[in-house]
Amino acid sequence: MAQYAVLIYAQDSAHASDATPEDIEECDRHANELSDDGSMVAAYALTPRAMATSIRRDAVTDGPFVEAKEIVAGFYVIEAPDLDVALKIARRNPVVRDGGGLEVRPIHSSYVRESGQAAA
Amino acid sequence: MTDARADVVAAVGEAHRRAWARVVAATVRITRDFELAEECVQEAYAAALESWGRTGLPDNPGAWLTTAARRRAVDAIRRDAVLRSKLPLLAGMEDAAVWDPASDWDSALGPGPGPGSGSEPAVGADARETMRRRVEALGDAVPDERLRLIFTCCHPALAQEGQVALTLRLVCGVATADIARLLLVSEPTVAARITRAKKKIATARIPYRIPAPADLPERLRAALAVIYLIFTAGHTAPSGSALVRGKLADQALGLARMLRDLMPGEPEVRGLYALVLVTDARRVTRLDAEGRLVQLKDQDRSRWDRAALTEAHEIIVDCLRSAPPGRYVLQAAIASLYAAAPAYDRTDWPQIVTLYDLLLEIWPSPVVALNRAVALSMTAGPQAALAEVERLEHDAQLSAYRYLHAVKADILHQLDRQAEAADAYRRALAAAGNQAEQAFLAAQLRRVDDRSTSR
Numbered sequence: 001m002a003q004y005a006v007l008i009y010a011q012d013s014a015h016a017s018d019a020t021p022e023d024i025e026e027c028d029r030h031a032n033e034l035s036d037d038g039s040m041v042a043a044y045a046l047t048p049r050a051m052a053t054s055i056r057r058d059a060v061t062d063g064p065f066v067e068a069k070e071i072v073a074g075f076y077v078i079e080a081p082d083l084d085v086a087l088k089i090a091r092r093n094p095v096v097r098d099g100g101g102l103e104v105r106p107i108h109s110s111y112v113r114e115s116g117q118a119a120a
Numbered sequence: 121m122t123d124a125r126a127d128v129v130a131a132v133g134e135a136h137r138r139a140w141a142r143v144v145a146a147t148v149r150i151t152r153d154f155e156l157a158e159e160c161v162q163e164a165y166a167a168a169l170e171s172w173g174r175t176g177l178p179d180n181p182g183a184w185l186t187t188a189a190r191r192r193a194v195d196a197i198r199r200d201a202v203l204r205s206k207l208p209l210l211a212g213m214e215d216a217a218v219w220d221p222a223s224d225w226d227s228a229l230g231p232g233p234g235p236g237s238g239s240e241p242a243v244g245a246d247a248r249e250t251m252r253r254r255v256e257a258l259g260d261a262v263p264d265e266r267l268r269l270i271f272t273c274c275h276p277a278l279a280q281e282g283q284v285a286l287t288l289r290l291v292c293g294v295a296t297a298d299i300a301r302l303l304l305v306s307e308p309t310v311a312a313r314i315t316r317a318k319k320k321i322a323t324a325r326i327p328y329r330i331p332a333p334a335d336l337p338e339r340l341r342a343a344l345a346v347i348y349l350i351f352t353a354g355h356t357a358p359s360g361s362a363l364v365r366g367k368l369a370d371q372a373l374g375l376a377r378m379l380r381d382l383m384p385g386e387p388e389v390r391g392l393y394a395l396v397l398v399t400d401a402r403r404v405t406r407l408d409a410e411g412r413l414v415q416l417k418d419q420d421r422s423r424w425d426r427a428a429l430t431e432a433h434e435i436i437v438d439c440l441r442s443a444p445p446g447r448y449v450l451q452a453a454i455a456s457l458y459a460a461a462p463a464y465d466r467t468d469w470p471q472i473v474t475l476y477d478l479l480l481e482i483w484p485s486p487v488v489a490l491n492r493a494v495a496l497s498m499t500a501g502p503q504a505a506l507a508e509v510e511r512l513e514h515d516a517q518l519s520a521y522r523y524l525h526a527v528k529a530d531i532l533h534q535l536d537r538q539a540e541a542a543d544a545y546r547r548a549l550a551a552a553g554n555q556a557e558q559a560f561l562a563a564q565l566r567r568v569d570d571r572s573t574s575r
Contacts, residue, residue, distance in 0.1 A: 002211075045406070078502075081211060081325070081327075082211035082325040082326070082327040082329075083211070083277055083324045083325050083326045084326075084327050084329070084335070085328065086325075087277075098251050105324075106323050106324045106325065
């Protein structure tokens with residue numbers, strides 16, 4: 001099995017700090033599907049573009065790093081035996097039907113601190 | 121060169137044309153790595169040159185080469201067992217019902233060499249012999265793997281220029297230097313495209329597998345597009361001195377035929393093969409003895425390849441009868457209609473316009489619309505065609521298309537608007553691809569220039 005990152009591109013993220021359960025219902029449903037069938041390893045929903053801060057050289061600016069119609073609204077990690085299967089899993093994401101898109105990238109390596117080891 | 125030596129060289133050359141893809145595809149099964157498979161197959165062909173001279177030609181050269189390449193693969197994997205286990209290997213082999221050297225090696229030979237042992241592993245002669253026999257036994261029983269090879273090389277996750285280079289290298293067996301010459305790019309560029317594609321196949325785990333039925337239409341489209349692209353680059357060179365690059369067109373014809381043999385039930389596969397056959401049947405008449413471009417209307421129809429035209433015609437009729445036609449079947453049908461007329465002015469223009477209409481419905485390409493305009497000038501007259509071309513001029517996709525201005529110039533010339541025709545020819549000339557086309561357009565321009573200034 002290999003791991004792939006799936007980057008979700010959309011006009012904006014539905015996950016505002018004051019988002020209602022209805023706002024993120026569709027995302028949750030899809031995330032549950034993927035965790036239920038065992039293909040999802042980790043997932044991160046990002047807040048909307050207005051919350052982004054970018055750093056270039058020594059300048060800090062408001063907004064996403066790349067100026068484009070779509071932003072990375074979130075990303076998750078899936079496990080699949082090969083790219084065809086990974087693409088098939090990614091394609092099920094509802095964002096594809098909502099005018100957004102997805103980028104699938106093989107993961108080279110990863111690190112997640114175990115929760116018990118948080119610094120004081 | 122002695123006769124015997126010449127026979128061997130000819131036999132190896134023939135085996136290269138006929139068996140290369142099959143040998144590569146079967147060897148990838150052992151190596152699970154394109155790079156190593158390619159090396160082993162190359163070595164097998166070099167060994168054939170030497171060995172066939174000594175022992176005579178084998179009954180089945182393809183099987184001989186497959187066995188030789190696979191043996192080399194097994195030896196290489198054994199030598200590099202430790203190193204290779206750390207490299208990503210081609211995915212999608214889990215369903216393989218064939219012997220897997222990685223797992224089988226242990227049982228056949230015991231543990232391989234440890235890291236840094238530096239010497240040939242101590243393998244008993246018996247064990248080596250067992251291996252050899254097992255590889256040999258695979259020989260002819262290996263299922264045809266060429267489809268896996270084609271679909272992997274043409275995977276839509278690869279850049280198209282990578283698909284083209286990889287297909288020419290691995291499926292057609294064209295050397296990197298020759299691909300560079302055929303595509304008119306530098307050899308390092310081709311090498312880099314191939315390396316990049318191989319790296320993505322390994323890292324992203326693009327599987328070595330025939331796509332599932334649900335994915336087949338999309339995947340087949342990608343494979344057909346690669347073959348068609350290779351053919352069009354050969355049929356009408358996008359740059360350089362020659363109009364036609366025959367060797368590239370030959371490779372495309374070979375690929376189209378191979379895919380037709382492997383997937384005889386797919387109408388679009390047959391359609392592409394027919395399209396290549398029909399278009400290529402006119403190759404020798406597209407240039408005159410001095411190498412000047414000859415337009416379709418002035419070509420010597422008696423010199424067209426009738427056998428190819430007949431073969432294509434039968435395929436097209438059959439495809440049109442059995443299913444709603446796809447893009448390639450329709451393109452082939454149009455090309456075949458052009459070729460079927462005893463003379464240019466006796467072409468069935470209304471039928472051609474109808475076929476273009478059908479083609480536009482499933483493939484709304486401005487290039488198709490432009491070709492339709494040419495046929496329209498024959499049915500509805502040049503005025504109607506000009507209106508259509510002027511409409512197409514506003515299409516951003518088409519405004520840079522090198523044939524738009526040439527078509528417009530021809531129509532203006534028919535309407536006797538010579539000064540405007542000259543203008544259009546000048547713009548066509550500026551956009552022309554190869555030197556043969558430039559010379560042709562320059563001659564057309566002189567003709568209308570003479571007319572527009574002589575009154």
